Amino acid sequence: MKIGSISALVVIGIAIWIFTRPDSAPVSENEPGGVKPLITPSPPPAPVLADTMLVDYASEASSGKDDLNLMVAFLDSVFLLIKQRDTADYATNEDLVLFLQGNNSHQSPFLNQKSHALNDEGQLVDRWESPLIFHPVSQKLLEIRSAGPDQKPYTEDDLLWPSRK
Helix, strand or coil: CHHHHHHHHHHHHHHHHHHHCCCCCCCCCCCHHHCCCCCCCCCCCCCCHHHHHCCCCCCCCCCHHHHHHHHHHHHHHHHHHCCCCCHHHHCCHHHHHHHHCCCCCCCCCCCCCCCCCECCCCCEECCCCCECEEEECCCCCEEEEECCCCCCCCCCCCEEECCCC
């Protein structure tokens, strides 16, 4: 009987110790106040095609014409990967951005939401922060216009691809 009582007391003591002890998880010395964070930071977004192809877009090392050529090369690469397409499906800047961000038949993103080629409204912009203008010429050809340094579309300083000159 004495052993049964001692065993019961030991079990009760262990139960009390388990339920009343402070959290004993190891705490990093680098965390302020020695408190372990409950939320872990999310990993950075996965790299996409634009991260490499548009790295020099609108940089000091390039010109407005270079920027258009980079954008065309980027779009050509995307369109080679997404074979079933119709330029009418993304005739506006916003529709094209949605397509590039994964709203396509492959559900594949090619452009991050935080890309330096986008403005705060989520539009593709030129080096002067003017939204690029996209015009479907045919089912497979998309005309791209930059408003140029004056930031006014359809003026003499506009940059156009394909060039009409």
